[in-house]
Amino acid sequence: MDWKPDRKIRKPIYKQIAEYIENGIADGTFPLDKPLPSERSLANLYRVNRSTVVAAYSELEANGLVERKKGSGTTISRDIWGLTKKRIPSWNRYIEAGSFLPNIPVMQRLRKEMEEEHLINLASGELSEDLFPNEFIRRTISSKDFNGYLGYDHPQGNIELRETIVNHVRDYRNINTNSHSVLITSGAQQALQLVVQCLLKPGDAVAIENPSYSFSLPIFKTAGLKIFYLSVGKNGINPDDLIELYKKHRLKMLFLNPIFQNPTGTLLPYLQRRNILDISSKFGIPVIEDDPYSLSSFVEDDASTLKSMDRNGNVLYISSLSKIAAPGLRIGWIIGPSAVIERLADAKQQFDFGHSTVSQWIGNEFLSSTYFEEHLPLLTEKLKKRRDLMIKYLHYYLDDHVECHTPMGGIHLWCRFKKEINELQLLEESIKAGVIFAPGTTLGTEKGHIRLTFARGNEEQIHEGIKRLAKAYEML
Ligand SMILES: Cc1ncc(COP(=O)(O)O)c(C=O)c1O
Numbered sequence: 001m002d003w004k005p006d007r008k009i010r011k012p013i014y015k016q017i018a019e020y021i022e023n024g025i026a027d028g029t030f031p032l033d034k035p036l037p038s039e040r041s042l043a044n045l046y047r048v049n050r051s052t053v054v055a056a057y058s059e060l061e062a063n064g065l066v067e068r069k070k071g072s073g074t075t076i077s078r079d080i081w082g083l084t085k086k087r088i089p090s091w092n093r094y095i096e097a098g099s100f101l102p103n104i105p106v107m108q109r110l111r112k113e114m115e116e117e118h119l120i121n122l123a124s125g126e127l128s129e130d131l132f133p134n135e136f137i138r139r140t141i142s143s144k145d146f147n148g149y150l151g152y153d154h155p156q157g158n159i160e161l162r163e164t165i166v167n168h169v170r171d172y173r174n175i176n177t178n179s180h181s182v183l184i185t186s187g188a189q190q191a192l193q194l195v196v197q198c199l200l201k202p203g204d205a206v207a208i209e210n211p212s213y214s215f216s217l218p219i220f221k222t223a224g225l226k227i228f229y230l231s232v233g234k235n236g237i238n239p240d241d242l243i244e245l246y247k248k249h250r251l252k253m254l255f256l257n258p259i260f261q262n263p264t265g266t267l268l269p270y271l272q273r274r275n276i277l278d279i280s281s282k283f284g285i286p287v288i289e290d291d292p293y294s295l296s297s298f299v300e301d302d303a304s305t306l307k308s309m310d311r312n313g314n315v316l317y318i319s320s321l322s323k324i325a326a327p328g329l330r331i332g333w334i335i336g337p338s339a340v341i342e343r344l345a346d347a348k349q350q351f352d353f354g355h356s357t358v359s360q361w362i363g364n365e366f367l368s369s370t371y372f373e374e375h376l377p378l379l380t381e382k383l384k385k386r387r388d389l390m391i392k393y394l395h396y397y398l399d400d401h402v403e404c405h406t407p408m409g410g411i412h413l414w415c416r417f418k419k420e421i422n423e424l425q426l427l428e429e430s431i432k433a434g435v436i437f438a439p440g441t442t443l444g445t446e447k448g449h450i451r452l453t454f455a456r457g458n459e460e461q462i463h464e465g466i467k468r469l470a471k472a473y474e475m476l
Pocket of ligand 1: 125186187188189190213257262290291292319320321322327331332
């Protein structure tokens with residue numbers, strides 16, 4: 001029992017203790033017919049909090065290895081020591097051995113904290129419930145006969161919805177396409193996943209923006225890709241950086257969110273968009289244009305998509321209903337050459353046999369309705385108001401300490417603290433104060449930033465949330 005947890009490695013202490021006990025049960029260090037050491041004695045032995053030992057025992061209990069009864073301590077589960085001759089697999093080892101990488105711990109932590117109702121959530125990149133088209137969807141479900149198809153639909157997605165998307169992207173995003181070139185996906189997220197899985201192989205070099213939503217996704221690492229970063233400044237990425245990266249690493253693909261980028265809110269200027277397309281054509285680099293935000297624009301500026309400017313077929317275009325309607329519908333789409341779309345659809349069929357037909361029916365009713373035309377300007381007006389309010393309260397409560405670029409669309413504010421701060425520590429203090437945000441390090445390599453989503457809270461919550469953030473900042 002002279003084993004001690006190793007504080008220098010990244011694995012949490014409670015996990016190390018759980019693993020040690022699990023191995024000890026297997027090799028006889030902990031005899032099957034004796035109670036396991038008490039929480040207090042292990043806490044003293046390993047110089048850890050009792051709650052750490054409790055967490056280790058809870059994990060072993062969840063995996064069926066130990067049993068805990070109030071008053072009689074912790075014992076090795078009867079199932080594993082022969083009474084029933086059942087063997088329980090070591091789920092922990094399976095969990096850690098899988099090739100698909102989990103989210104980083106801070107993202108998992110945020111996910112859990114979001115369940116706490118007392119916390120004001122400025123972290124989730126989504127609209128608040130009152131901005132969803134609830135009324136329209138309720139009305140559609142109750143008053144219209146469901147005339148969708150309930151069998152397995154075409155793997156590319158329901159043909160009516162695909163045709164509606166063809167009209168939608170023509171009218172709203174100036175993109176000319178046809179239904180053979182559209183694949184319906186489970187949000188933009190699945191489209192990104194399909195591209196990574198089907199069009200790239202381990203060792204391929206790809207470029208993503210830093211910071212970016214892509215940065216937050218472990219899917220690139222899971223696929224064994226070499227990831228290179230393009231810094232996002234006030235005006236987006238610098239096309240010269242792209243040329244340099246291509247020459248050094250023979251990039252296989254470029255992932256870009258050029259319009260109201262998550263998290264910086266930047267709009268890549270028109271000339272830069274042109275320039276990127278020229279570079280893409282010159283070197284033959286496919287561009288994945290991830291565009292969930294272009295319709296949430298607060299200005300008249302030209303925010304034409306790369307796809308609408310693409311004359312040579314270099315761009316695969318991704319978008320969804322998540323940021324303009326409701327993410328729970330999980331309606332996204334990818335548009336590209338039909339051969340590529342067929343390849344991705346074939347994979348989608350293997351993953352999930354195509355998207356839910358009920359959700360596609362609702363998505364189709366929504367996108368093809370006149371309600372949609374009225375919904376968009378109302379939504380952007382409300383979003384703009386929330387953006388302005390958040391900036392106002394940031395000035396009021398944290399004026400000398402924070403600066404942020406004012407985005408002309410989208411749903412996020414990217415804030416930089418003027419003083420060096422540890423944003424993970426700020427997150428801990430903020431959780432105590434009752435507010436959460438996305439720490440910058442989950443979205444990029446630069447320290448001292450946080451992302452605040454102004455769409456997620458109502459006006460009152462934005463005010464209270466920033467007030468709580470300022471209180472947390474004072475505690476650093
Ligand atoms: C840039 C970007 N791409 C893709 C997604 C995924 O969205 P969804 O799968 O809900 O369409 C998000 C969500 O925040 C995003 O910000």
